[in-house]
Amino acid sequence: MKSITQLLHFGYHQAMSCIFPVAIFGTLALSNIIEMPFLYRYDAILLILLTVQYLMYRTGLETLDEIKVICVFHVIGLLLEIYKVKMGSWAYPEPGFTKVFGVPLYSGFMYASVASFMCQIWRRLKMDMTGWPGLASAGLLGGAIYLNFFTHHFIPDFRWWLTALVVVVFWKTWIIYRVRTVTYRMPLTLAFFIVGFFIWLAENIATFFNAWKYPDQYQTWQLVSFSKISSWFLLVIISVIIVAQLKHVKASRNPIKS
Structure with a gap:
């Protein structure tokens, strides 16, 4: 019975942490079905997601610090989207102001939703880490991963080498999380993969509702390539590095509160 109670509490916090991602995919689905005569679809999605973020902040579901992190990820994601669309990796074919x-501003929120989930689950499950490699190792690796998303169009793709480095750098890093009064732990690299896999599932939902299209989806929708899981795996690593480092900086500035 205790294990069921723990699972329910864990599921509740997971669900509450997914409010913004759910809002994004719900908006994509409804806007694909309901025609809006006075607004382009992409513009309407942006307005709705801005409203959701405002309401989450006003109701206390997100803190001001979390909003700042989300804004950072929005910019990081938008820059990547602009580059990828220019290179023909995917496209946003619908019009919009x-x-x-060629990239709708709402697209940055899809990356920011990952940050929203990270911040929310970190706070709700009172997460911590052991064996964190430090800013130098983690920061350089995160920077190399982000750079590889751009450079693999011109030079060889180093994602598998970077994935191997992730295993080496974070080999001793464990996530500590708490559900009620019980403390659990998980290898950080396993958490990277789990979150990356679920983002890949969400990506399939997003492309099904025409959030964007890959070249092989122009004629008819089909499953997103399994190779994309590795891309999301690496993107999640960047997210965790940034969030973890910001949490560390905040804790060092407020030792009593941490």
Whole structure:
């Protein structure tokens, strides 16, 4: 009975941490079905997601610090989207006033939703880490991963080498999380993969509802390549590195509260 109670509490916190991602995919689904005569779809999605973020902040579901982290990820994601669209990796074929270089501004929120989940679950499950490699190792690896998303169009793709480095650098790193009064732990690399896999599932939902299209989806929708899981795996690593480092900085500035 205790294990069921623990699972229910864990599931509750997971669900509450997914409010913003769910809002994104719910908006994508509904906007694909319901026609909005006065707004382009991409513009309407942006307005809705801005409203959701405002309401989450006003109701206390997100803190001001978490909003700042989300904004950082929005910019990081938007820059990557602009580059990838320019390179023909995927496209946003619908019209919209809030498009920059062919990319709708709402697209950055899809990356920011990962940060939203990270911040929420970190706070709700009172997460911590052991064996963190430090800013130098983690920061350089995160920077190399992000850079590889851009450079693999011109030079060889180093994702598998970077994945091997992830295993080496974070070999001793464990996530500590708490459900009620019980403390659990998990290898950080396993957490990377689990979150990356679920983002890949969400990506399939997003492309099904025409959030964007890969070249092989122009004629008819089909399953996103399994190779994309590795991309999301690496993106999650960047997310965790940034969030963990910001949490560490905040804790060092407020030792009593931490």
